[in-house]
Amino acid sequence: MEATQELLFKIADDALIMGHTDSTWTGLGPTLEEDIAFSSMSQDKIGHAWNLYQMLHDKFGLADADTLGFKREEKEYKCSHLTEVPTQDYAYALVRQFFFDHGQFMRFSALKNSSIEWLADFSRKVTSEIKYHTLHGDTWLKKLGAQGNEESKARMQSAINEVFPLALGYFEEGPREAELIEKNIFIGEKALQEAWLEKVGDLVAQYGLTLPEGNTVDPSLGGRNGYHTEHLQPLLAEMTEVTASDPEATW
Amino acid sequence: MYGGGYIPEEEKRKQQHMEEDPAKLAEFEARIDNGEKIEPHDWMPAEYRKQLIRMIEQHAHSEIIGSLPEGTWITRAPSFKRKMALIAKVQDEIGHGQLLYNAAETLGKSREQMMQDLLTGKSKYSNVFNYPAKTWADVAVIGFLIDAAAIVNQVANSKGSYGPYSRALERICYEESFHLKQGHDAFVALATGTESQRAMLQDAVNRWYRPIIHFFGPSDKDSVHTGKLMRWKVKMMTNDAMRNQFLSSYVPKVWELGLSFPDPKLHKDDNGEWHFSDPNWDEFYQVIKGNGPCNAERLAVRSWVETQHKWIREALFNPNAKYTLPLS
Amino acid sequence: MDSLDPRIARLHDIRAGEVPTVGAHDYGETYEVFHQAKRGKHHAHVGTVHAPDPELALVYAKEQYGRRQQTVNMWVVRTADIFAFPYDDSDMFDSTPQKIHREAAGYKTRDKIEAYKKKQAQ
Numbered sequence: 001m002e003a004t005q006e007l008l009f010k011i012a013d014d015a016l017i018m019g020h021t022d023s024t025w026t027g028l029g030p031t032l033e034e035d036i037a038f039s040s041m042s043q044d045k046i047g048h049a050w051n052l053y054q055m056l057h058d059k060f061g062l063a064d065a066d067t068l069g070f071k072r073e074e075k076e077y078k079c080s081h082l083t084e085v086p087t088q089d090y091a092y093a094l095v096r097q098f099f100f101d102h103g104q105f106m107r108f109s110a111l112k113n114s115s116i117e118w119l120a121d122f123s124r125k126v127t128s129e130i131k132y133h134t135l136h137g138d139t140w141l142k143k144l145g146a147q148g149n150e151e152s153k154a155r156m157q158s159a160i161n162e163v164f165p166l167a168l169g170y171f172e173e174g175p176r177e178a179e180l181i182e183k184n185i186f187i188g189e190k191a192l193q194e195a196w197l198e199k200v201g202d203l204v205a206q207y208g209l210t211l212p213e214g215n216t217v218d219p220s221l222g223g224r225n226g227y228h229t230e231h232l233q234p235l236l237a238e239m240t241e242v243t244a245s246d247p248e249a250t251w
Numbered sequence: 252m253y254g255g256g257y258i259p260e261e262e263k264r265k266q267q268h269m270e271e272d273p274a275k276l277a278e279f280e281a282r283i284d285n286g287e288k289i290e291p292h293d294w295m296p297a298e299y300r301k302q303l304i305r306m307i308e309q310h311a312h313s314e315i316i317g318s319l320p321e322g323t324w325i326t327r328a329p330s331f332k333r334k335m336a337l338i339a340k341v342q343d344e345i346g347h348g349q350l351l352y353n354a355a356e357t358l359g360k361s362r363e364q365m366m367q368d369l370l371t372g373k374s375k376y377s378n379v380f381n382y383p384a385k386t387w388a389d390v391a392v393i394g395f396l397i398d399a400a401a402i403v404n405q406v407a408n409s410k411g412s413y414g415p416y417s418r419a420l421e422r423i424c425y426e427e428s429f430h431l432k433q434g435h436d437a438f439v440a441l442a443t444g445t446e447s448q449r450a451m452l453q454d455a456v457n458r459w460y461r462p463i464i465h466f467f468g469p470s471d472k473d474s475v476h477t478g479k480l481m482r483w484k485v486k487m488m489t490n491d492a493m494r495n496q497f498l499s500s501y502v503p504k505v506w507e508l509g510l511s512f513p514d515p516k517l518h519k520d521d522n523g524e525w526h527f528s529d530p531n532w533d534e535f536y537q538v539i540k541g542n543g544p545c546n547a548e549r550l551a552v553r554s555w556v557e558t559q560h561k562w563i564r565e566a567l568f569n570p571n572a573k574y575t576l577p578l579s
Numbered sequence: 580m581d582s583l584d585p586r587i588a589r590l591h592d593i594r595a596g597e598v599p600t601v602g603a604h605d606y607g608e609t610y611e612v613f614h615q616a617k618r619g620k621h622h623a624h625v626g627t628v629h630a631p632d633p634e635l636a637l638v639y640a641k642e643q644y645g646r647r648q649q650t651v652n653m654w655v656v657r658t659a660d661i662f663a664f665p666y667d668d669s670d671m672f673d674s675t676p677q678k679i680h681r682e683a684a685g686y687k688t689r690d691k692i693e694a695y696k697k698k699q700a701q
Contacts, residue, residue, distance in 0.1 A: 023325050023334075024586045026341050027318040028552070030560035031606055032349040033628050033639035039342035040642045043335050050331040066330045088591060090560060132641065139634050144566055152566030238585055242329040242387045249445045251329035251387075251437075293666045323584035346643055353627045356609075362629060367601040383583050426647070547595040548582055555593040557601060564605045567631035575659040577609045577627040 003176035004116065005060055006078070007186055010174060010224055011107070012052035013079035016069055017232070018100055019045030020239060021086060022093070030090055041097070041133050048126055055118070070240050074233050078174070080223040082166040084231045091144070091152075095159040098137035099167035102200050105130045106192060115184040138203060146208035157209050164212050168219035171196070175225070271296045283484055288414035291357035291579060302485050303413055304358045305374075311351035312369045312376035316549050318344040320384040321393055329387065336433045337390065343430065347423045353577045354415040361574060370554055372541055379462045381543030388448075388455035391441055394434025396459065396501060400466045402427050403497045412484035415579055435504075442508040449510075456505065457513045464530040465538075467494040498525040610636035611661060612644050613654040622654055633657070 022042035029035030053065035062068060082100060087093035108130065111123035144152040171193035181188040197214065204211045222228065237244075242251065275294050282289065289295055318341045325341060328334035352362045368374040379397055384390060405427065409420035441452040467490040471477045480486040488496075499519065505512070516528045538546070580595070582588045606629040613622035625644045630636035636655040645653060664671075679685035 020326065020334075023338050026325055026338055027315075027322045027345060028556055028586070029345075030556070030563050031629065032315070032345050032352070033630060033635075033643060035345045036342055036349065036646075037639055037642045039338055039345070040646055043338050043342070046331065046335050046338070050335070053331075069331060070329070086589070088589070090563060136638055139638055143631070143635065144563070148566040151562055155562065238326050240329075241327045242324075246445055246447050249448050251333060251440060251444075251448075290666050319584070319587075322586070323582075326585060349628075349643060350626065353609075361603070363601045363603055363605050366605075370598045370601070385583060548580065548587070551580060551593055551595040551597075552587060554597060554599055555590060557599045557605075558597075559592070561599070564602065567607065568602075568604060569607070569631060572604055572608045572631075573659060574604070575609055575657075578611055578658055578661060578663065579624070 002060070003179040003183070004119075004185060005056060005062075006174050006176050007180055008052050008056050008119075010078035010080075012049045012056070012068075013077045014083050014100075014170075015045045015052065015104075016049035017077070017079045017083040017235070019043070019047075019049065020235065021083065022097070024086070025090075025093060037136055038093075041136065044129050044133070048129075051122065055122070059118070070243055074228060074236055075226040077228065077232065077236070078224050078226065079228075079232070080166070080170040080172065081220040081229050082163070082170050084223070084229045084235065085166060086231060089155075089159070091155040091159040092163065094137060094140045094144070095156065095163045096166070097133070098141055099163060099200060100170065101130055101133040101137050102203075103167070103170050103192070103196055105134050106196055106199070110187045110192060113184075114186060119185070138207075141203070141207045141209065145204075146206070153208065160204065160209055161212055165217050166220045168193070168214075168217060169221050169223060172219065172221045172224040280482070283412045283482075288417060289412050290414045291576070296483075298479075299483055299485065300358050302480060303416065304355055304360050306485065307351055307355040307358075307416055308360065308365050308368075308374055309376055311348045311355060311365065312374060313380065314344045314348035314351060316369075316376045316553070317380045318348075319549055319552060320380055320382070320545075321390055323384040324387055324390045327387065328390075333437065336437075340394065340430050340433065343426050347419075347426070350419040350422065351416075354413075354419045356577050357415045357579065359576065366553075366557070370550060370557065372550070375539060377466070378535060378538045378543065379466050381538050381545045381549060382459070382462050383545055385458070386451050386455060388441055388451040389459070391434060391437040391452065392455045392459045394430060395438040396434075396456075396463055396505075397466070398427060398430045398434050399501050400463060400497050402431060403493050403500075404467070407487040407493065410484070411487055415577075418579070439508065442510060453510055456510055460512050460514060461530050461534070464494070464527055465532075465535045467491075467497070469532050469535070495523075495525050498527075499523065607631040607635075609658040610640070610655040611658050612636075612640040613656070614640075614644055614648065614650060615652040616649050618651055622652065627658065628655070630655075 019042045022038065022045065025035070026039045026042065027035065029038050049069060050065050053068040056062045056068060057064050063071075082096060085096070087096060105127060108123040108127045112120050112127065114120045114123065141156065144156050148156070171189045173189045177188055180186040197211075201211050220229075243249075276296060279289070279293075279295060279299075289299075321337065321344075322341050325334075325337055328337045352365060355365060356362055365374065369376070384393065402424065405420050405424050409417050409424055411417055411420075438452070441448040470489075470491050472489045472491050477486060477489060481489075498517075502512070502517070502519075502525070514528050516526060519525050537543070541547075580587060580590065580593045587593070608631070609627050609629055610633065611624060612626050612628055614625045615622045628636050628639045628643055630639055633655055637653065640653050640655050641650075
């Protein structure tokens with residue numbers, strides 16, 4: 001697979017699976033207003049994935065977006081483990097979102113300078129949408145961290161400790177990393193992770209919470225190479241239950 | 252999405268004996284006859300206030316409970332377009348609930364109290380959402396036919412006399428037109444699809460037929476109560492009139508796709524009036540009482556939401572906050 | 580819980596029949612939302628959100644009142660901080676014919692100018 005395709009697949013798969021797992025909160029959020037905000041972000045992410053699969057179709061002649069999104073084998077997905085985990089605790093959902101959205105924001109910000117013009121164009125549009133996602137996450141971490149009570153701080157801290165290794169896995173390098181950097185398509189995961197760590201480290205400290213020391217944590221790796229958590233296979237089976245029931249049909 | 256024109260009437264008799272200042276009542280009724288809206292802090296008869304709270308609150312509950320049957324298929328929607336449309340639609344329903352709770356709050360009942368009354372079963376919501384969405388085709392039937400029925404009701408009510416409710420309904424009707432479109436689109440896709448898709452759709456239509464006939468409630472055209480509510484423009488059409496309008500508009504749209512309803516008596520007479528078999532109103536009352544197939548699950552989910560997120564409310568709680576009714 | 584919705588079926592600690600108590604201030608205060616569609620236009624009142632504080636009120640206003648409309652800016656104001664006339668006093672806004680001095684139509688100079696010009700021309 002070509003380096004650019006690999007890059008697009010991992011970003012698209014991340015966005016699709018993250019949007020999908022976020023949609024488990026639609027109708028079940030803490031307040032009606034929060035439910036609405038969270039559902040919007042879920043839709044945005046699925047929309048980003050749709051756009052990216054569409055680019056893979058248009059620019060590389062691959063299958064259409066629905067086929068790429070819904071009909072690949074588990075091993076072909078390149079999403080990070082961070083996106084695959086189910087969330088039943090809102091602290092966990094918020095922290096996961098916070099780490100992911102800052103990662104996405106910085107990734108697309110870097111891609112604004114990509115040597116691939118159409119990817120740079122798309123990235124400019126997407127970053128403005130993700131800006132709201134980071135505002136949402138930042139506001140919540142502040143409210144439940146520095147401005148919260150003992151219980152909320154403890155819950156947020158334990159969510160941070162739990163999610164952080166998964167978040168580090170988001171920066172796992174793909175097989176064609178060097179080529180992407182060399183051709184100025186993308187700055188590379190190392191540079192991205194460094195910038196991200198500085199940013200979220202500052203914010204988390206500002207919100208009265210602590211990021212685990214990097215060297216004490218084993219990043220959850222494998223996703224970018226098609227090795228996933230035990231959650232992805234059942235997730236995909238559920239997502240494609242209807243399409244699989246009649247493969248000939250259009251829906 | 253809304254749950255029909257049926258307002259439980261258990262306290263009807265009590266309310267009819269409420270005494271009102273005749274001069275104020277005359278002024279209030281003149282305003283309504285004149286086509287003017289009533290605003291939150293206007294003088295209004297106690298019964299008007301009570302019936303509006305009951306109706307708007309029930310409508311709001313129907314929106315948030317109504318998000319659950321369709322939510323059943325959120326993680327399984329079969330394409331990007333359907334997946335995003337379904338999340339957007341369920342989101343809109345939560346949004347409609349939000350707007351409607353605000354409108355009801357202007358009349359003096361807090362959102363917290365309304366939620367509590369939903370959970371205890373004291374306030375009701377539309378029966379139709381106590382039925383399960385068994386297959387993907389149910390999403391299409393709900394999105395097309397239940398939403399269409401809701402629109403008949405909401406368009407009528409948006410011309411009612413209470414300002415905040417009318418304003419909320421205007422926006423809701425605008426968004427419902429998207430729901431109906433996407434519902435019809437999903438419905439037609441199945442109806443014109445493979446044999447198994449058509450069979451799935453016909454099965455769903457069969458199962459939803461009775462809840463749809465129930466949707467507008469039993470006939471109320473002879474009720475004295477209805478007369479008063481219509482005079483005050485709380486209720487804008489009788490249940491029969493709404494049901495008839497719905498059947499006229501949508502039964503042909505199902506028939507034209509070669510699908511049927513499980514009722515040999517369903518037909519329109521020469522006067523434009525629809526007839527159908529006895530839809531078993533006992534079942535309707537049983538579901539209102541809490542004995543429908545999904546009542547317990549629906550309320551358990553909303554209770555879970557309150558319990559699960561309690562720690563967040565406690566962390567955000569502001570001891571200096573005071574309760575203020577929304578302005579309009 | 581045995582549910583057709585896999586999302587619900589997976590929830591821990593969900594039980595039918597247990598009714599939690601909703602606290603009197605569980606949903607925070609109300610904020611009135613003002614929406615500006617375009618630069619140069621007024622902010623217009625569009626509705627209310629419940630939120631624990633102004634920052635979250637803004638976060639919520641954006642999605643509840645801006646997700647379908649074109650928007651350039653929004654305000655939120657605590658409902659409690661708004662002062663309003665009572666509707667009982669709305670007759671106070673009825674204007675009487677004496678208020679014609681405020682209306683453009685109350686000033687008719689053209690006739691006088693025409694008459695003056697005519698006189699000068701004679």
